[in-house]
Amino acid sequence: MIPKRRFDAVIVGGGGAGLRAALQLAEAHLKVALISKVFPTRSHTVSAQGGITAALANVSDDNWHWHMYDTVKGSDYLGDQDAIEFLCRNASSAVYELEHMGLPFSRLDNGKIYQRPFGGQSQNYGGAQAIRTCAAADRTGHALLHTLYQRNIAARTQFFDEFFALDLIRDADGYVLGVTAMEIESGEPWVFEARTTLLATGGACRIFRHSTNAHINTGDGLGMVLRAGLPLEDMEFWQFHPTGIPEVGSLITEAVRGEGGFLVNKLGEKFMANYAPNAKDLASRDVVSRAIAQEIRAGRGCGVHGDYVDLKIEHLGAEKIKARLPGIRELSMQFAGADPITDPIPVTPTAHYMMGGIPSNLHGQVVSPAHYGPEEPVPGLYAAGECACVSVHGANRLGGNSLLDLVVFGRAAGMHMIEYLRENPIPRPLPLAEVEKSMARLARWDRRGGTETVAGLRGEMQRVMQDHCGVYRSEAVLLAGLEKLTLVAARLTDAAIHDHSKHFNTARLEALELENLLPIARATLVSALARTESRGAHSREDHPGRDDKQWLRHSLYFCQNDQLDYKPVKLKPLTVETFQPKERTY
């Protein structure tokens, strides 16, 4: 008999969004279980560097309308404007709340929260550079994650650390009633029954060979959603961060350019002026990534292979670098062998963030077409953070908006879950057949004697995605990629693991993660192939223009038969006027 625990809410994922939602629920004295495959402070939120964006106006004149405009523009008009208004309107209160919780923000001389400029930020709807990103040195994610975890300790949230969620438990009427999970230490399966389930499982950049993401970013929530027959939204949009350390992938924050750093090619030219005459190095990330890719293509990359460009900050001086960018200096010295006080940091565009994800609305409810339309909530199921697609980031996320996304929608989801729990006090019967199905999937890896290895297949998938779905895409390249990926996925049936211990079996864990990664990679290729335009981070060389007539809409990918569906972008904000799509220049 599988051990079963019953809670009011179960949260899958212990990063920023999961912890923020858990806090909301625990402080409302509900029974909440937080399942995380790693100890919560090991979650990838910890790697966020530059900051969290909110129009506090501590440094430059600012208000949330301008932040909203920038976010809509940054999303290349694919973001839903109601959700973006919600995000930007709640940004200041969310940041103040974090400050009250104890987050150690850096400070200005007047004692207020320190803010720095980031890419794509403007005053007065596209005017002068705004200074909007609130920071704790260059370790804002670390500060945020630890602060939220600490608040959850105070609120006595029940943590299930090192539990790996397997599948959603969904009954015939479509209600989500909890998850199945595996206790990693003992290898034993568990059932977590709850009237509300929140997925906060983060991103999935591990589909790529080079990414800024942690090893754990394997899109487990996305895999669960696909297996439950629900769609993923806008999976063609992956952000390539302009400044990752080549090969290693470690992120060099945009704050480096915000503090005054700039990019140069091998000729020493500050090339960003040619691509974004106004914003230059602080243009939106997709723009800067394409610029670097073009410089490298044109043979102006640095190094022996000419495959990166240099990011220079020596002119800031040792003192400022040590005070404002200590983490960057550490990373650069450890992984690039360059001390930025004296040497440039080598950087190249690196897969960084998934704009798409589980379709959800601004209350965190997962939505999916079922009876009457694409915005129909799946009862009991929520998603927040990078795994969710609200969509506030549209086709391209602005720096500093992801930490904001975590706390704003983590809180919103928590609040809506409280409401839902009040309205649905009676637990529905658990469909045991669903649990059985999940157990069968787990048992599949007990099989011995396969010819393929998990690491081998994962490596091949990552290579396919890296080569066929990078900064620039085209039909031929994507098609070839899809073909290769189909072959790789087919070989999964022949894969087996050679470690059959029950205790802390990380080989089995990696196999289960691969089962989540493969369909995500497929969703990406299929969605990217279908979208015959260039928008935000999705650049089709065979369709270089943005096509609002046909493509101002979200893609929905279902894994059954690679089916694609579309839904309109919500252009109507909650209270303000629509920002009409127009040409996007920086």
Place this chain on the structure above:
Amino acid sequence: MRQVGGAHRGLDLWLVQRVSAVYMALFLPVFWFCRAGTGYTGWHALFLGLPMKAAAALFVAALLLHAWIGLREILIDYVHPLAWRLPLYFLFALAYAGCLVWAVDILWKVQ
């Protein structure tokens, strides 16, 4: 495990150990500087006065206190069963107290 408050101890002993160290560090150079001659008469003359007698007695007390606290730390670190540790505390305390009495006796015998 139940959380009880701190024992509100540890600080006093820690502080005493440091203060005793400071006293020893001050006394030793003064003593070195004060000794007049090397022979018996010099020593005898030095310890004839009451101030030196008292200062030297205090030095021995500080030394023993310092040593006992250090010993207690070691016993806490290594000897976990209370049934062993407590008798050891007392044993050493007794021995050290004996040493102090002996030292005072010696000092005051100087006439």
Place this chain on the structure above:
Amino acid sequence: MRFRIYRYDPESIGKPRMQDYEIEFDPQGKKVLDALIALKDGLDESLTFRRSCREGVCGSDGVNVNGRNVLACVTPLEGLKQPIEIRPLPRLPVIRDLIVDMAQFYQHYRAVKPYLINLEPEPESERLQSPEERAELDGLWECILCGCCTTSCPSFWWNPERFLGPAALLQGYRFIADSRDQASGERLDFLEDPYRLFRCHGIMNCVEVCPKGLNPTQAIGKIKTLLVKRAL
């Protein structure tokens, strides 16, 4: 490259053992974690270790390499004496191979109430804090809870149940030092104890191994100073 790695699986009967591995691997620019992953992917799937961010900020992969507690992901392979001996962090119960049970470590962390306590009404905007007050927190809040310091501390080896250890004490001081926190008194009350705090003898192994370059001994010293100030 040659490795000697501590192996233990609770399921197989038998004691923990050291296993030798040899693998073609160019150490140039690579870290210990890269080698562990190469071993796991290429030679022995059952080799078990924790890892997450692979850039020294999440604190998952604290291990003991050639006798020194380090984060595997930021420790260069170049310059390490071969065979490179990798063991789990000392003194904590081993779950499997390089994975230790950190429950005790986390319990001590929770014990210091690692969260801001301030019962004043919340202002509408941020609480003000001068850059100087904020600077007091530098070198404290950056702790990643990897456990390298605490498991290298002899005082923790001797009294793991009762001595809080450098990591927890550093976090204890992080909140005492925060100008926004109002519970310094209670925090000091809790810490003033022959075991929780005063097991620290200033051995400074913690400072020696901290992969983030933090100085727990100094923080502990500051706690003691505050206690003395309060007592006098």
